[in-house]
Amino acid sequence: MAPYESDDSTSAGEAEDVRAGRRKAARYVVPVAVMGVAAATIGLVPALADSGDPDLPKISAQRLIEKIAESDVEQLSGTVKISTDLGLPDLGGLGSSFASGAVQGGEDGSSADPSSKLMELASGTHTLRVAADGPDRTKVSLLDSAAEYSLIHNGTDVWGYDSASNEVYHSTVPKSEGGEKTAPEGVPATPKELTDEALKAVDDTTSVTVDGTAQVAGRDAYKLLIKPKQSGSTIGAITVAVDSRTGLPLKFTLTPASGGAAVVDAGFTKVDFSKPAASTFDFTPPKGAKVTEGDAAQAPETSRKSDEKLGEGLEGLEGLKTIGEGWNAIAQFDTGGEGVPSGSSGNSDVDGFLDSLGDQVSGKFGSGTVFSTRLVNALITDDGKVYAGAVTKDALVKAANAAQ
Known part of the structure; x- marks a missing residue:
């Protein structure tokens, strides 16, 4: 049977079109990448917390995937709750040293560097306040009981601010063209990214179905269920709640084959698709804050070269x-x-x-x-x-x- 299992028949040609270009690397990279993206880009990805089963028109899995691909939502604001449970032991001070080492790379490291703060999303439960207005304006704030960390992309500027240490991290990126993302690699951009990564794993070894409906943050949504057909995988299922009107993923839950709590359960508790105020993305370093200038090499062209170099290393x-x-x-x-x-x-x-x-x-x-x-x-x-x-x-x- 074709991987898109629904009441509607799907031709082999159509299924092959959806899989085109994905199969070579996705076979073993994507299950790993799913978690990697969860740790790094989960900031704008939605979680699973059903509050009702709305009565929506039937839709095939094929059409729902197309709806996700066609989604053009660029403006939103809201609150996201994220829980991640990899089953790792408590790292204690070791975890802090790992995170610090990831960003220090020398004496000029900053606690406001996003590569340090985003690592915190790899475990525990966190609350984020998010906003977006096109590819050049995004803001993610990681809320803590006594402090707040904000990551702001506004035009060519990327700012990270850690209120606990009163430190600021700043780097620049080129302005986007034609909606292309230009923020540094690893910076959260859209809820769609994690779902796109999961869909790259879809092939003949995968079952993809529509598993009913849900309501997330007051929005009616379809539930897309992605499951390995084979035994032996540690991945039990991936469930994505897709907004019925916009096609935007509103929830993402990855459960392990071993059962128990989800490995990743992240989602909107509030969401608004109106245009955020322009001032949302304004930032001026507070008086007395330590400002660290990041490497402008975070721009896409350099990131691409780094990826190529990494690929060369793997081939070696x-x-x-x-x-x-x-x-x-x-x-x-x-x-x-x-x-x-x-x-x-x-x-x-x-x-x-x-x-x-x-x-x-x-x-x-x-x-x-x-x-x-x-x-x-x-x-x-x-x-x-x-x-x-x-x-x-x-x-x-x-x-x-x-x-x-």
């Missing part, structure tokens, strides 16, 4: 290939070095963190460590080979054994 990994297909696909490569045996780093905090995630395994391949979350698992063998994907530990061991 010995034996990079994909094992299996669809949601069960596993990325395999050779680091060319040793694995990550327990206690190897010499840092007790880091070793303790790795040990808390790791599970020693062995087989025909030898021995190694499986590092697990509720979504993505990776087996690193003691001779430096890596097997990673949104699959179970047993699937990784089986793949490593078969590769011998």
Whole structure:
């Protein structure tokens, strides 16, 4: 059966058109990317909190996906509640050091750098206030009990402000042309982005159906249900609530195959599609604030070059290939070095963190460590080979054994 399962028939040609250009990388990258995007761009992505089942006209999964693609909403404001549960142990001070290290890169790091603050969305529950007026004006404010962090993109300026430290981060980007996004990579832009990433995984190994209706933040919506057909994936299902009038995703929930709480549950509690006031995106550094100028290399052209360089680096990994297909696909490569045996780093905090995630395994391949979350698992063998994907530990061991 074609991946879009509904009461309406869909020709093989139509299904192939939807899948065109997505299948090569999406097979193993997208299940991982879903979580990556959730951590980095979840700021404007909506959550699942049904408050009713509105009576809406029937729609096929194919047409609902088209409706998402056709959505042209550029103006909105509202409040988003986000919960993320990867099942990671409490990082304590180690988490802070990781976040700090991600942005410092030297002595000029700033607590207002977005790459530091956005990492906080990778765990726990957070409330965000969001606003957008086209591709050149967006604002996301991460609310805390005693402080607030705001990330503002206004024209060619990107500002980050941390009220707790009274620090400001500033960088510049080119003005967009034809609606093209120009904000730095990793900065939240639209609710549609996370859903687009999930849809890249849709192929013949995927079931996509319309699973009733819901009401989110007072808006009537259809529920799109995306599920792997194969067993062995750690992903149970992805549910997206799509606004019935605008086609904009209003909720995104990713549940694991193991059951329990959602890995990602993010969504609007309030939303307004009227044009925000222009002053919403104005920002002037407060008196006495420390201002750190970011690298203008965050512009799309430089980001593109960085992505190309990363791609070249991946291609340089010995034996990079994909094992299996669809949601069960596993990325395999050779680091060319040793694995990550327990206690190897010499840092007790880091070793303790790795040990808390790791599970020693062995087989025909030898021995190694499986590092697990509720979504993505990776087996690193003691001779430096890596097997990673949104699959179970047993699937990784089986793949490593078969590769011998």
